[in-house]
Amino acid sequence: MSDPMHDLDVTVWVGKNGIDAVSEELSEQLDDRDAVKVKFLRAARAEGDTEVLAxxxxxAANGTVLDTRGHTAVIQR
Structure with missing residues (x-):
């Protein structure tokens, strides 16, 4: 079985502007693909841990968290 955390490339980065700045972009990407890998940069993690932020x-993007590891999450619709 393939591992979506390993197989996907990061296409959304959450930084100092937080999740509001990328929720629309994530939603649009989820319209086009099964899952999206998101990286939470240090500036974003000041607002909370990766699991909560994910x-x-x-x-916000009408998705669900498939997996989180470290500072990275995979979100699907």
């Missing part, structure tokens, strides 16, 4: 971002 959950909030997924909710």
């Amino acid at each position: 959950g909030d971002l997924a909710e």
Whole structure:
């Protein structure tokens, strides 16, 4: 079985502007693909840990969190 965390390239980066700045971009990417890999940069993590941020971002983009590892999450619709 393939590992989506390993197989996908990061296409969304969350930085100091937080999840609001990328939620629309993530939603658009989820329209075109099964899953999107998101990297939470240090500036974004000041707002909370990766699991919480990933959950909030997924909710904002009408998706669900498939997996989180380190500072990276895979979100699907």
